[in-house]
Amino acid sequence: MDDLPDNSKEKQQSSDSDEQSSRKKKGVSRRDFLKLSGVSAAAPLVAKAGTLTQADAAVAEQGPGKVPVVLNVNGKKLRASLEPRVTLLDALRDQFELTGAKRVCDRGTCGACTVLMDGKAVYSCSVLAIDAQNNQITTVEGLGEPGHLHPIQQAFVDNDAQQCGFCTPGFVMTTAAFLNEHPHPTMEDIKHGLGGNFCRCGTYAGMRLAVMQAAKTLKGA
Numbered sequence: 001m002d003d004l005p006d007n008s009k010e011k012q013q014s015s016d017s018d019e020q021s022s023r024k025k026k027g028v029s030r031r032d033f034l035k036l037s038g039v040s041a042a043a044p045l046v047a048k049a050g051t052l053t054q055a056d057a058a059v060a061e062q063g064p065g066k067v068p069v070v071l072n073v074n075g076k077k078l079r080a081s082l083e084p085r086v087t088l089l090d091a092l093r094d095q096f097e098l099t100g101a102k103r104v105c106d107r108g109t110c111g112a113c114t115v116l117m118d119g120k121a122v123y124s125c126s127v128l129a130i131d132a133q134n135n136q137i138t139t140v141e142g143l144g145e146p147g148h149l150h151p152i153q154q155a156f157v158d159n160d161a162q163q164c165g166f167c168t169p170g171f172v173m174t175t176a177a178f179l180n181e182h183p184h185p186t187m188e189d190i191k192h193g194l195g196g197n198f199c200r201c202g203t204y205a206g207m208r209l210a211v212m213q214a215a216k217t218l219k220g221a
């Protein structure tokens, strides 16, 4: 702009002031235009909200409030009052203090939150608690406990199949579901079977050996 000849600068300034005075005459600045566009886009919603009661409007804005939820977890009926948006993972951890399932990605990619629903492995961060009421949920706490470890848990210990251990409950639960369906797995099967879980410490080799040991132990059981 500084390189413009003086007469060009004058033309530019004069054109700017013409534009401003034209806007003043029309009474609509660019900023006003954007504001008006936003209002008109929202108008149908506002009109619709106008037909709602205040309570309906609050529900539309924030979602329904808490509702009674009953979950079948590890053979027990657990009751809580939860908003429908609460995930199974959050219900287990925050309401029932079952903290074995871990929240890592919270978006269905890492497997740290894996639990069993009717024997199938699911990411509990991706299931709503309210939708899990008619299913049998098993968490790692329901598999075994210190002093009475499940053969899968024992196999993870025996094969040194954890480092920080954060991902381990998810791997253990995935293994439980996997061995239900593949009681005689090959190493290749195990590799694929655990493919939905991630371990940032990289203890995959130990875990695969653990799954193989657990398969043998469970076969003999």
Ligand code: FES
Pocket (backbone or CB within 6 Å): 102, 103, 104, 105, 106, 107, 108, 109, 110, 111, 112, 113, 114, 123, 124, 125, 126
């Ligand atoms: S926390 Fe659920 S898949 Fe990662």
Ligand code: FES
Pocket (backbone or CB within 6 Å): 161, 162, 163, 164, 165, 166, 167, 168, 198, 199, 200, 201, 202, 203
């Ligand atoms: S043992 Fe650390 S993330 Fe798997």
